[in-house]
Amino acid sequence: MQAENGKEMSTAMVKIKDVANEAGVSIASVSRVLTGNRQVSAGTRTAVLAAAAKLGYRTNYLASALRSQSTQTVGMVIPRIANPYFIALVQIVEESAQAQGFELFLCDSADDTETERRRVRALLSRQVDGIVIIPCDETASAAVVREVLEEVPVVAVDREIRGVPMDQIAIDNQAGILAVMDHLRHTERRRLGFIGARQTTSTARERLEAYRQHAAEPGFDRSSAARVLLGDFTVEWGEAAVDDLLANGPLPDGIVCGNDLIAAGVIRRLRSRGIVVPRDIAVTGFDDIELCRFVEPAITTVHQPLREIGAEGARKLFARIAGEGGFPTRTRIIPELVLRASSR
Amino acid sequence: MQAENGKEMSTAMVKIKDVANEAGVSIASVSRVLTGNRQVSAGTRTAVLAAAAKLGYRTNYLASALRSQSTQTVGMVIPRIANPYFIALVQIVEESAQAQGFELFLCDSADDTETERRRVRALLSRQVDGIVIIPCDETASAAVVREVLEEVPVVAVDREIRGVPMDQIAIDNQAGILAVMDHLRHTERRRLGFIGARQTTSTARERLEAYRQHAAEPGFDRSSAARVLLGDFTVEWGEAAVDDLLANGPLPDGIVCGNDLIAAGVIRRLRSRGIVVPRDIAVTGFDDIELCRFVEPAITTVHQPLREIGAEGARKLFARIAGEGGFPTRTRIIPELVLRASSR
DNA sequence: TTGAAAGCGCTAACAT
DNA sequence: ATGTTAGCGCTTTCAA
Numbered sequence: 001m002q003a004e005n006g007k008e009m010s011t012a013m014v015k016i017k018d019v020a021n022e023a024g025v026s027i028a029s030v031s032r033v034l035t036g037n038r039q040v041s042a043g044t045r046t047a048v049l050a051a052a053a054k055l056g057y058r059t060n061y062l063a064s065a066l067r068s069q070s071t072q073t074v075g076m077v078i079p080r081i082a083n084p085y086f087i088a089l090v091q092i093v094e095e096s097a098q099a100q101g102f103e104l105f106l107c108d109s110a111d112d113t114e115t116e117r118r119r120v121r122a123l124l125s126r127q128v129d130g131i132v133i134i135p136c137d138e139t140a141s142a143a144v145v146r147e148v149l150e151e152v153p154v155v156a157v158d159r160e161i162r163g164v165p166m167d168q169i170a171i172d173n174q175a176g177i178l179a180v181m182d183h184l185r186h187t188e189r190r191r192l193g194f195i196g197a198r199q200t201t202s203t204a205r206e207r208l209e210a211y212r213q214h215a216a217e218p219g220f221d222r223s224s225a226a227r228v229l230l231g232d233f234t235v236e237w238g239e240a241a242v243d244d245l246l247a248n249g250p251l252p253d254g255i256v257c258g259n260d261l262i263a264a265g266v267i268r269r270l271r272s273r274g275i276v277v278p279r280d281i282a283v284t285g286f287d288d289i290e291l292c293r294f295v296e297p298a299i300t301t302v303h304q305p306l307r308e309i310g311a312e313g314a315r316k317l318f319a320r321i322a323g324e325g326g327f328p329t330r331t332r333i334i335p336e337l338v339l340r341a342s343s344r
Numbered sequence: 345m346q347a348e349n350g351k352e353m354s355t356a357m358v359k360i361k362d363v364a365n366e367a368g369v370s371i372a373s374v375s376r377v378l379t380g381n382r383q384v385s386a387g388t389r390t391a392v393l394a395a396a397a398k399l400g401y402r403t404n405y406l407a408s409a410l411r412s413q414s415t416q417t418v419g420m421v422i423p424r425i426a427n428p429y430f431i432a433l434v435q436i437v438e439e440s441a442q443a444q445g446f447e448l449f450l451c452d453s454a455d456d457t458e459t460e461r462r463r464v465r466a467l468l469s470r471q472v473d474g475i476v477i478i479p480c481d482e483t484a485s486a487a488v489v490r491e492v493l494e495e496v497p498v499v500a501v502d503r504e505i506r507g508v509p510m511d512q513i514a515i516d517n518q519a520g521i522l523a524v525m526d527h528l529r530h531t532e533r534r535r536l537g538f539i540g541a542r543q544t545t546s547t548a549r550e551r552l553e554a555y556r557q558h559a560a561e562p563g564f565d566r567s568s569a570a571r572v573l574l575g576d577f578t579v580e581w582g583e584a585a586v587d588d589l590l591a592n593g594p595l596p597d598g599i600v601c602g603n604d605l606i607a608a609g610v611i612r613r614l615r616s617r618g619i620v621v622p623r624d625i626a627v628t629g630f631d632d633i634e635l636c637r638f639v640e641p642a643i644t645t646v647h648q649p650l651r652e653i654g655a656e657g658a659r660k661l662f663a664r665i666a667g668e669g670g671f672p673t674r675t676r677i678i679p680e681l682v683l684r685a686s687s688r
Numbered sequence: 689t690t691g692a693a694a695g696c697g698c699t700a701a702c703a704t
Numbered sequence: 705a706t707g708t709t710a711g712c713g714c715t716t717t718c719a720a
Binding site: 025026027028029032038039040041044063065066067068069 | 707709712713714
């Protein structure tokens with residue numbers, strides 16, 4: 001006892017040998033009972049279980065994993081842990097992992113390629129059995145992912161990686177933007193603008209490309225296709241972009257935003273400038289995050305089927321881990337438009 | 345090559361022996377260079393580093409940790425990964441961990457004592473060097489934490505655990521509620537009500553206790569102290585609680601909410617019932633999450649100094665891990681009121 | 689400063 | 705069905 005320095009006496013770690021002694025069997029029998037991969041007699045099982053419970057034994061993960069060459073762990077690397085959108089995806093993957101008896105090791109790449117590389121290497125160093133990645137850069141992330149693929153299966157989720165033959169699952173961004181713009185056309189919006197993010201991710205790129213393509217179609221004013229502002233996927237950029245628009249000529253009557261955060265910023269700034277949404281100008285988002293229903297007016301947006309995306313990503317990963325072969329696949333889920341007050 | 349089934353040939357894992365061969369030294373020397381705990385000649389160092397880089401060697405974490413009895417990993421158990429408030433705290437702790445050269449293993453207890461116990465055991469099984477916990481139940485979590493304390497240091501953050509002598513850090517909830525109620529008193533609100541959460545956490549309990557105490561003071565209508573509704577810390581409960589209030593007699597002119605999510609729900613439902621906030625009724629929140637500034641009207645709330653709480657929690661943990669003794673401490677940070685439109 | 693060898697705690701192969 | 709033992713890949717004595 002070392003009561004005087006406030007430290008409790010540490011219980012010596014219980015090892016498999018202690019359980020074996022207590023149960024009166026060999027350590028191999030203990031291992032067999034606990035891992036369950038082998039036949040054991042009922043008597044041995046009972047004795048081992050009782051001894052383990054009595055001593056409070058917990059298998060040493062490090063030793064077990066080192067020996068069995070299996071960590072039963074998968075890693076997930078996301079660009080920003082503070083982004084609720086990514087966290088929602090994490091939750092689905094975590095559920096699937098748990099259901100398969102795997103643990104999930106979550107890492108934040110801080111939307112930085114170098115950090116992403118370090119995180120991925122740390123995961124490989126921990127001998128994870130597979131990795132789910134939301135890459136932070138459409139092209140720069142390719143190199144590190146290619147490296148990983150030499151060792152364990154990887155699935156890219158939500159964002160695409162170019163030029164790497166691998167399993168991928170994401171939403172169909174083009175279809176989403178098309179739905180938004182069809183809606184704006186039918187509600188007589190003619191002069192559109194697009195406020196999105198710089199083209200470092202497939203998400204940003206595909207949404208912009210779809211906008212440009214459809215804005216040039218009949219039904220929209222000719223100025224629309226060129227009215228494009230690119231920053232990042234944040235509320236702050238949405239606000240700044242509105243100032244930009246206001247300073248440069250007459251406002252459009254519809255703004256297509258690259259995601260909901262931008263849309264929230266756009267709406268807040270427009271309101272503070274006395275411009276009425278949706279009467280003067282319609283605003284749309286993308287992703288359908290919770291915030292949409294709290295903003296006034298509530299944001300019309302494209303719903304991300306996160307559950308499907310996450311579940312399918314996990315399914316692909318665990319299939320590879322289980323040794324299933326076949327060519328890598330790229331899946332796109334077609335999203336639905338959610339009409340709310342900001343565009344009516 | 346097995347090109348026909350789409351599988352790349354797996355690179356054999358590079359081991360320390362391979363590096364030793366390549367560099368023409370013993371494996372011990374490689375280890376010494378890579379861990380940096382020992383003296384090595386410049387020549388050996390260069391040769392080892394070059395060989396390691398050439399072969400793309402990464403230390404096997406499992407083997408290294410098993411042998412050295414140090415994982416350089418801490419665990420963090422939070423009640424809900426989907427709650428941005430907890431995630432903000434995680435980020436701060438993660439920063440501190442990285443700065444100390446530790447990895448953080450994040451776990452979700454799903455606000456359930458049994459899951460919490462399983463998660464904690466999994467962490468111990470992985471030989472983490474310490475644990476930061478946001479306990480899901482003020483009393484029930486005590487048992488599992490007491491267990492853990494036998495093996496590694498634990499720090500409770502944000503919520504208190506009763507009856508366990510351990511390091512703790514949280515906000516001073518009583519002071520926060522007092523600030524809210526002083527403000528309401530000065531703005532002539534007389535008939536108050538409290539919408540909070542059931543008393544399973546110190547957070548919920550302390551905020552209610554403070555409300556009850558101050559509501560009975562002069563300046564408030566006598567009905568105030570008894571006008572209390574308890575559910576959980578969600579938007580949905582805030583909405584339901586308003587229906588409850590409306591069905592039972594005249595409305596108060598001020599509602600103190602247990603947190604911001606409840607306040608957001610309260611405001612949304614009041615508005616949909618045609619009741620004007622803050623003219624007819626003032627509403628306040630607690631925590632100062634991002635949402636507060638998006639709700640219309642923006643929510644008056646108590647700001648949580650998350651950075652300070654997280655950093656101090658991490659500091660305490662790493663001090664214990666480093667072997668610092670001394671009695672456990674309980675720290676409370678006094679928060680500030682943030683005045684916004686919902687109470688003016 | 690370096691190499692040889694022991695051993696971290698466990699699982700799996702090999703006995704019986 | 706069970707026990708004995710090798711060895712997972714590394715770090716750390718112990719010798720030299």
